[in-house]
Amino acid sequence: MTDTHELDPEDRKIVTLARSARARNGVPEGAAVRDETGRTYVAGTVDLPSLKLSAVQTAVAMAVASGAKALEAAAVVTDSGTASDADRAAVADLGGPGTPVLVAGPDGTVRLTVTAG
DSSP states (O other): OBOGGGSOHHHHHHHHHHHHHHHHHTOSOEEEEEETTSOEEEEEOEEOSSOEEOHHHHHHHHHHHTTOOOEEEEEEEOSSSSOOHHHHHHHHHHHOTTOEEEEEOTTSOEEEEEEOO
16 A cells, blocks of 8 residues: 555645545546646546446546646546556556556555556
8 A cells, every 4th residue: 555645746636636526426436637737637437328437537538628638647546456457548548558547445545556558
């Protein structure tokens, strides 16, 4: 586990935003991504009859729709032990295979950091 206080302040920010999105919306996962300019995009899981997206996929889609050209980092707050292959692929599509994905538990403690690729 990684002490959230040891994180870079910008990484701590996206973990906090992801945790807030999860709690505020009552969804299984919250996510946040940071683009190449430092802007952040925050999202929760989308679970509609005709559209299902993970929180990470939704955050990446929001970044793309807002004109982001690259990602610096992503964070997901989840009960799962890791980021799914689909989530890592979405981050890699915009950020490249070396983009870090911080995986935190519901309490905001970062359990692990994986790369997108």
